[in-house]
Amino acid sequence: MTTPVVLSSQFAVDPLDAQSLLAAFGVLGAGAVMFAETGLLIGFFLPGDSLLFTAGLLCTGDGRHGVRLSLAPLLAAAAFGALAGAQCGYLIGRRAGGALLAPGRSARLREGAKRAEELLARYGHAKAIVLARFVPVVRTVLNPLAGALGVPVRVFTVWQVTGGLVWSVGLTLAGYALGSSIPSVDRYLLPLVALIVAVSLLPLAAEVYRGRGRGKAKEARG
Template identity: 35%
Template sequence: FLIIFVETGLVIMPFLPGDSLLFATGALIASTGTLNIYIVIPLLILAAISGDNSNYFIGRYIGERVLKIKWISKIVKPEYLVRTEQYFEKYGSRTVVIARFIPIVRTVTPFVAGVGEMKYFVFLSYSIIGACLWISGLTLLGYFFGNLEIIKNNFEIVVLVIIGISILPMIYQLVKSKVVKRG
């Protein structure tokens, strides 16, 4: 709960492993049966929505001042903000849902929505949709596939693959920006 809240709720924590953690949580529930998936998923959705709201209001009321703090600007690089703003320009409010599935952008999006003074209820609506899709999707993926023998025997590799897939869009954008600069 806390990791999901902090990853989505504090603009200074874009590096937490949300995707792999959700998959691992689902796999753990399936293999041990110690937790109830019908309780865990709503709690994690609540954590994600709460984190988004926290980050939105930090952006809305403190905004750019936060980014002028030296140690924060080293973690939340200007290019993260630019990339997130580009998503907003291209996809509008849907960015709040799309960003859930893109590491780093997922953390910066609520902050940028707050700084940009996106209407709160529009933000909240998209945040709820995104949180439900992200949390349910990855947790259930872990729940249904995490108990397979091949996954159990290669769990570390599976988690690394999930992390790799999660950062592919970021790598693509990085390569694309380098090519454009050279081109």
């Protein structure tokens, strides 16, 4: 009679938990998540904002959470993943066109595509590409959408690099700065991560609220 092999819980990785991902894969994992979230539609659910902030925070911690990261390699990996991912998503969109965002996709992806289209229409290519970096799901779908819509390569590249660096480096340094200014800040890791997740959702919530307001205004005029 064979005995089933039970894997230790330390090997379990929760893809929705930034701390779990960083504990399992470290700096390279941070770069891989940035690439997947910004370059591959299947990565829309990954915790980009909270992972960047948490990683920066853990660079100053005492390792009590089993994670010790170095700031310079982290910044390089996060920036590379974010920039390479966005460019890859754009190129996929150029080749595959609108088929990537067909009706069969998830409701969350369709909603993200709708918001991405609204950003492009309202703010133009440059501003929309930068702003999308700070809106979960939208930053995933805007890159292939820009490719499918024929946004010029040079325009997309310049502004995705600008937005990508501000987003990836900025959030990582924000976590690092907070960790450096508050002793033993990693004791408060969970509430801080919850806060950054909530803040990251504010732009999307604001867009939804404004969209509903415009819809009501049109109904009133009609």
